[in-house]
Amino acid sequence: MDALAGLLEGPRAKGAFLIRACFDPPWSVRIEDRAPVSVMVMLRGEGWLIPDDGEKIHLGTNDIAVARGPEPYVCADDPATEPRAVILPDGRCTAPDGSEAKDYIDLGTRTWGGRTDGAAVMLVGTYQMQGELSSRLLDALPPQLVLRKDVWDCKLTPLLAEEIVRDEPGQEVVLDRLLDLLLIATLRAWFASPEASPPAWYLALGDPVVGVALRALQDDPAHPWTVAELAARAGVSRAALARHFTELVGEPPMAYLTGWRLALAADLLRDTALTVGAIARKAGYGSPFALSTAFKREYGVSPAEFREGRGGAGLGAGVPTGLR
Structure with missing residues (x-):
C-alpha cells in the first residue's frame, strides 16, 4: 500500500460527504468543520477560496481546489462578501451569529444553497478520515492548492456532476469511488506541477x-x-x-x-x-x-x-x- 492508497483507506472505510452547492451572488460560506481534506470543483461560475491566513485563491469554472484542514476558510463570490452560513464540526450549519441558517437550504438530492439553477455551482467532497499513514501525504500538501482548467482538464468532473444528483441503490458507494478517483488524480497532477514540492519519499x-x-x-x-x-x-x-x-x-x-x-x-x-x-x-x-x-x-x-x-x-x- 503506497502513501496515496494509505490516504484513501479512511474514506473507503468510513464514507465521504458530497454536496452540490448552488448560489447566486452575493454568497459566502465559512468552513470550520476541521475536516482533514476537502476537494472542491467550481462546476459553474466563479468564486474565491479565502483562508484566514494566506493568499486568497480565485476559482474559475472547472478549476479544482483542495483544502487541507483543520484551519478554517471561506468560500465566496467575492473576498469582501461576509459569510452567510458557517459549517461546524459537530454537524451543524448555522448563521454566523449561531442562530438557525436561513439563507441556504436543502434543495434536494445532495444539493444545498440558494436555488438549484444558481449562477455558481460548486461540487464539494469532504473526507472524514484521520490516520497516521494518510498524514504522511497530507502534511506534504499546502493548506490550499488549485489546479486550473487550462493546465489540467479532469475527465472525472462531468461524471461526478452527473452522479451526485442521482438517487439509486448503491449510489453512496459509487460517489465514494468517484471522489477517491478525483482526489488521487488531482494529487498526482499537483505533485507533477512545477509549483509543487513533493516530499522526498x-x-x-x-x-x-x-x-x-x-x-x-x-x-x-x-x-x-x-x-x-x-x-x-x-x-x-x-x-x-x-x-x-x-x-x-x-x-x-x-x-x-x-x-x-x-x-x-x-x-x-x-x-x-x-x-x-x-x-x-x-x-x-x-x-x-x-x-x-x-x-x-x-x-x-x-x-x-x-x-x-x-x-x-x-x-x-x-x-x-x-x-x-
Whole structure:
C-alpha cells in the first residue's frame, strides 16, 4: 500500500460527504468543520477560496481546489462578501451569529444553497478520515492548492456532476469511488506541477532502485526485512541501497520501516477492534510487548492508551445537518 492508497483507506472505510452547492451572488460560506481534506470543483461560475491566513485563491469554472484542514476558510463570490452560513464540526450549519441558517437550504438530492439553477455551482467532497499513514501525504500538501482548467482538464468532473444528483441503490458507494478517483488524480497532477514540492519519499517512489525497496516495505511491513534482502530485490549492494535510500528518502531503510509499521499500528488501533497482539503481528512486531515499547517511544502513550483516546479522532469532519 503506497502513501496515496494509505490516504484513501479512511474514506473507503468510513464514507465521504458530497454536496452540490448552488448560489447566486452575493454568497459566502465559512468552513470550520476541521475536516482533514476537502476537494472542491467550481462546476459553474466563479468564486474565491479565502483562508484566514494566506493568499486568497480565485476559482474559475472547472478549476479544482483542495483544502487541507483543520484551519478554517471561506468560500465566496467575492473576498469582501461576509459569510452567510458557517459549517461546524459537530454537524451543524448555522448563521454566523449561531442562530438557525436561513439563507441556504436543502434543495434536494445532495444539493444545498440558494436555488438549484444558481449562477455558481460548486461540487464539494469532504473526507472524514484521520490516520497516521494518510498524514504522511497530507502534511506534504499546502493548506490550499488549485489546479486550473487550462493546465489540467479532469475527465472525472462531468461524471461526478452527473452522479451526485442521482438517487439509486448503491449510489453512496459509487460517489465514494468517484471522489477517491478525483482526489488521487488531482494529487498526482499537483505533485507533477512545477509549483509543487513533493516530499522526498514521493519522489523516491519513481527511482528504479529506491522505489523497489519502498514499495516492498509498504506492501508487506510485517515481513522481517533486512537491508540485504531489500538490496537483492533492487539488484544493488547493501551499501549502495542504504546510501541511495538515505539520500532520496531522508532516513535509512530500517528507520523508514519502523515509522511505517508504527503508523500502521496507530491506524489499526484507531479504526479496528483487533487485539494488540493481532496488530503487532500485522505491523511486523514479534509480540505485543515489542510493539508497546516501540509505540510508547514514538507516541508517548501505550497502544491501549492511544486506542482509548482514539488518537485524537475528535477532529473528524462535520456534515451539515439535514444535507445527507
